[in-house]
Amino acid sequence: MQELLSFITENLQMIYIVILMIFVGVEVIGHVPAVLHTPLMSGANAIHGVVIIGAILVMLHAEPDNILALSLGFVAVVFGTLNVVGGFVVTDRMLEMFKKKK
Amino acid sequence: MDFTLSIIYLIASITFVIGLKMLGHPETARRGNLVAAAGMTLAILGTIFLFDGEVSTKVYALIGIAIVIGTIIGWMVAKKVAMTKMPELVSMFNGMGGASAALIGLIEFPHYTGHPLQISVILAGMIIGSISFAGSIIAWSKLNGTMRKPIRLPKYNILNNVIILAIIAYAVYFVYSGSDNYLLVFAIFGAALLYGILFVIPIGGADMPVVISLLNSFTGLAAAFGGFLYDNMVMLTGGILVGSAGTILTFAMCKAMNRPLSNVIFGAFGGESATGESGSTTGGSIKKTNPSDTAILMNYANKVIIVPGYGLAVAQAQHVIHELEELLVSRGVEVKYAIHPVAGRMPGHMNVLLAESNVDYDRLSEMEDINPEFANTDVVLVVGANDVVNPAAHNDPSSPIYGMPILDVENAKTIIINKRSMKPGYAGIENELFFNQKTSMLFGDAKDALTKVLSELKNM
Numbered sequence: 001m002q003e004l005l006s007f008i009t010e011n012l013q014m015i016y017i018v019i020l021m022i023f024v025g026v027e028v029i030g031h032v033p034a035v036l037h038t039p040l041m042s043g044a045n046a047i048h049g050v051v052i053i054g055a056i057l058v059m060l061h062a063e064p065d066n067i068l069a070l071s072l073g074f075v076a077v078v079f080g081t082l083n084v085v086g087g088f089v090v091t092d093r094m095l096e097m098f099k100k101k102k
Numbered sequence: 103m104d105f106t107l108s109i110i111y112l113i114a115s116i117t118f119v120i121g122l123k124m125l126g127h128p129e130t131a132r133r134g135n136l137v138a139a140a141g142m143t144l145a146i147l148g149t150i151f152l153f154d155g156e157v158s159t160k161v162y163a164l165i166g167i168a169i170v171i172g173t174i175i176g177w178m179v180a181k182k183v184a185m186t187k188m189p190e191l192v193s194m195f196n197g198m199g200g201a202s203a204a205l206i207g208l209i210e211f212p213h214y215t216g217h218p219l220q221i222s223v224i225l226a227g228m229i230i231g232s233i234s235f236a237g238s239i240i241a242w243s244k245l246n247g248t249m250r251k252p253i254r255l256p257k258y259n260i261l262n263n264v265i266i267l268a269i270i271a272y273a274v275y276f277v278y279s280g281s282d283n284y285l286l287v288f289a290i291f292g293a294a295l296l297y298g299i300l301f302v303i304p305i306g307g308a309d310m311p312v313v314i315s316l317l318n319s320f321t322g323l324a325a326a327f328g329g330f331l332y333d334n335m336v337m338l339t340g341g342i343l344v345g346s347a348g349t350i351l352t353f354a355m356c357k358a359m360n361r362p363l364s365n366v367i368f369g370a371f372g373g374e375s376a377t378g379e380s381g382s383t384t385g386g387s388i389k390k391t392n393p394s395d396t397a398i399l400m401n402y403a404n405k406v407i408i409v410p411g412y413g414l415a416v417a418q419a420q421h422v423i424h425e426l427e428e429l430l431v432s433r434g435v436e437v438k439y440a441i442h443p444v445a446g447r448m449p450g451h452m453n454v455l456l457a458e459s460n461v462d463y464d465r466l467s468e469m470e471d472i473n474p475e476f477a478n479t480d481v482v483l484v485v486g487a488n489d490v491v492n493p494a495a496h497n498d499p500s501s502p503i504y505g506m507p508i509l510d511v512e513n514a515k516t517i518i519i520n521k522r523s524m525k526p527g528y529a530g531i532e533n534e535l536f537f538n539q540k541t542s543m544l545f546g547d548a549k550d551a552l553t554k555v556l557s558e559l560k561n562m
Contacts, residue, residue: 007219014330018342024119025346032126034358034443034468037351038450041315042192043125043135044347047118048199048321050142050340051231053149054206054328059165060150062209064158069209074168076205081172083199084146088139089180090191091125095132097185097457 046087052080110148111336117141186415190245197238203231203324215282227327229294234320236298253303319348358443391542397558403480413486417548420459442490476513517541
């Protein structure tokens with residue numbers, strides 16, 4: 001319990017961010033036409049590829065002789081990159097098709 | 103942390119918010135995507151080059167190689183894949199993100215033993231990431247047809263709940279006991295993967311978009327836990343943003359289908375027994391038609407409404423249908439497309455597809471707008487759609503799709519349905535519309551059948 005309290009006080013800033021970000025997310029998505037649901041989901045999908053930064057940090061922190069961490073980290077970076085690059089490119093391709101109308 | 107890097111993360115976080123906002127408007131959507139992509143690139147480069155610590159060249163090289171591999175594969179797959187395969191691709195990429203988050207947890211665990219808070223964050227990220235990964239892979243295989251039928255273990259709802267509760271309880275115990283047993287972490291990882299599989303296999307293919315959207319927000323959450331662990335702002339903001347936006351999107355999709363989320367996840371869509379006895383409605387006989395009759399009918403109609411579905415996408419018939427539509431319009435027929443919000447495999451799927459063949463945006467009508475118009479429509483041409491025009495949603499309370507809003511095509515004077523066969527649609531249920539007296543069936547692949555109709559029309 002003590003630890004939880006100290007966690008809250010130490011990370012107050014983060015907790016603020018989390019709560020505010022939840023509201024931002026809700027606001028940003030509200031009232032989007034159904035037509036754009038798929039590209040929007042795809043775009044959001046690409047954004048959570050930000051997890052790749054964690055994967056890169058894992059590798060940067062890893063000791064050069066820690067084979068397990070390095071190889072798993074390597075796979076994590078590849079997966080993360082797939083998520084980011086693939087996600088943004090697919091979204092762009094979907095949206096490319098909308099551009100000519102109007 | 104390096105000051106420049108903090109600023110970079112701040113900028114990246116802002117681009118995510120602005121990008122997502124812009125994605126919500128048709129005019130700005132494409133730029134929004136690029137804005138977010140630019141922010142992401144900046145954040146990644148910053149993380150690599152502004153890292154303050156000793157890093158061997160070998161590690162740098164490995165990171166570089168990993169990124170190059172990921173970029174090449176991701177780029178090629180995303181560029182090459184057919185438009186009809188988009189939904190499953192999104193699912194696959196989502197799974198990759200989840201796997202990445204899970205692996206981070208798996209690797210970081212030994213570095214934080216003795217720090218209960220970090221361990222709980224690691225375990226939470228790992229469990230959610232694994233569920234998202236395994237679930238997405240199942241969703242992917244369901245969408246691409248590898249796994250057609252929902253698989254339901256006996257008492258799967260209870261079983262699944264027991265498993266997830268057991269995982270959570272065990273993780274809590276694990277944190278409390280301060281254990282540093284690495285093998286047990288792998289066990290939790292495996293159990294979470296198993297749960298991800300069991301979570302998705304009972305859900306029918308028609309509900310996959312909702313599931314993918316939900317798993318999408320899961321991955322966001324897993325990324326946010328990573329942000330907590332590393333005190334990394336951009337991971338935190340990006341993750342939470344997607345987690346929250348994804349959840350809202352999930353609800354919006356459920357609303358479009360008029361079904362609560364709990365029904366999608368726990369309720370058996372196309373329930374086991376419900377479909378078995380639907381033979382009662384299939385008593386009638388069907389009427390077949392041919393391309394030339396169809397062409398005549400449409401040529402002399404005042405108003406034609408086209409209802410596109412997944413069959414159109416599979417047959418890549420979007421260009422033919424557009425040609426058909428233009429020809430009819432040039433002969434003075436009023437032509438409109440009726441787009442059901444969940445036609446195809448994902449919301450907006452049909453819009454994307456028809457936009458590809460340059461169909462005028464103004465001819466696409468949403469369900470609420472077009473439904474009153476069916477009554478004064480001469481011909482409705484249903485191309486490869488099934489569940490979204492199934493009247494059982496209105497008048498058969500025992501039907502699994504009962505209550506879902508549908509296109510009221512049965513109000514039209516004549517209905518022509520193009521399908522490859524009498525096979526039921528994705529929800530796996532019969533459609534009494536096919537046996538309606540006003541309905542004629544035009545069997546065949548959408549592209550072949552429509553091409554024939556088109557050439558008949560041209561000869562008139």
